[in-house]
Amino acid sequence: MTPVLEARNITKSYGHVRALQGVDFDVMPGEIVAIIGDNGAGKSTLIKCLSGAETPDSGEILVDGERVQFTGPDSSRQYGIETVYQTLAVSPSLDIASNLFLGRERRKKGILGTVFRMLDSKGMREDASRQLNELGILTVQNMKQPVDTLSGGQRQGVAVARAAAFGSKLAILDEPTAALGVKESGKVLDLIRQIRDRGMAVVLISHNMPQVFEVADRIHIQRLGRRATVVTPQTHSANDAVAIMTGAVQV
């Protein structure tokens, strides 16, 4: 089987900091791959290279086996790849619907849209509302409510919903449960399973070992800017994984 997304020998430096030093990565269709690793191991940098938010210094990225060149955060979207960044990348003062459609707003049909550039705000609100309800993220919500007035978990929900709504192939989620309590984390985790059940592959960065071992099919262990190894919940325990992650065990 061909991986939906594959990276070969990616390097990326920020000045003197060598964040990625030749990383390989792959995720198969319909698979949930977790990325774990210490702070600074290069997890976020890796997924930014995979989504086009950063340009690697060297290395190859392949989508469905074809080499691609991402030129910006929006270019991976054309391939059905959606990313929820660690910083969420929502616009707090815009409302829920505007955030869902941010950067890909839909215009009204006819002259209003083509000449007067008028947005189809109503249509987008209805779609956003239906999306969120069907994903079960927000119950009776006012789509005109600014995201700033939502709780951390609700915002997380909006960001994940955006990825679920627009992605067709792959959702990349960078620590989507980091700021959340146990209950809210559980909800986001349910959401990840729902996305997978729709047929999308998922890349999940998380520090929460029980969570990772619960949902992931494979676990990519990132250490000091490299891929230490890839394990599965069947072959390795959480303790094994942490030992590899911290360098207590060499592989």
Place this chain on the structure above:
Amino acid sequence: MKVPAKLEGTATIEPTTNLASRVRNVLYAYPVIGPVVVMLVATLVFSLLSDRFLSPDNLSLVTQQVMVIGIVGIGQTLIILTAGIDLSVGYIAVFVSIVMANIAVSAGTPGIVALLLALVVGTACGLLNGALVVGLRLPPFIVTLGTMSIFLALSLYISGGAAIRGADMPDLLTWTGSAFQLGNTRVAYGVVVMVVLVVLVSYALQRTAWGRHVYAVGDDIVAARLSGIRTRRVLLSVYAVAGLLYAVGAWALIGRAGAASPQAAATLNLDSISAVVIGGTSLFGGRGLVVGTLLGALIVGIFRNGLALIGVQVLWQEFAVGALIIAAVALDQWIRKGSR
């Protein structure tokens, strides 16, 4: 957007129900509530204290006094929405007014040509600010502090320090200061221009993708970029449109002052920022409305006019405007903090 098959709604995140936070949420979503209330209260109080306040002549005067600040304030609003600030607005307006007058009077070109050229010059001035902010990644405060002096110097150079009288210009250039009768009030054409521009820019901000992107850039520029917005292009366009609006402001300035003078708009910088802030737009970017700035300009105008009518010294008018600014910023802080 593709719509998936119905899924089991297990991961439900409940909406906020707390009443106090709901009040804040409403104020957050509708930033003009504050200025509307202030304006209504001020109008009520001054109309009780002075019978002249609501007279047609006085209302006509107040609107004429705010039209220049109102027009350039729209441009200032756009820039503040992107979390920037423009200290050069007053001198761009002065510079453009002098260029416009000079083209018409010294070179003897028709009014319409002078006006159109002036709009181009204003846009170019705004683009210069934008290019420095985007290209050199300098803070807008510093860029516009620098260009403020540059445009002042250029204004003095071109004018030789002397004013050009409106009487010597083509009628079109002073048209903004002439008025028509509406009911029993005289309304200056410049006021009509201001209202039309508020409507147009509000439409662009609220009803087009460009508008959403302006808010998103001011909100969190990194998030906007990660959402696929071309943030540099948005910023450049905002400064260019602001420059265009300043040029229209320059036109209104000639009409209002009856001349193009390098001394015409010393207070326009701070007055336009005051109008934006009192109008409920956040100095931190991402939140606010152009119609708020119109209200803010009217509030400043009403306070100055009302206090003068009841015989309060000028220094207390300034005091009142200062207090309003601080109150407006404090309210914004409260709304922002409360919502987090």
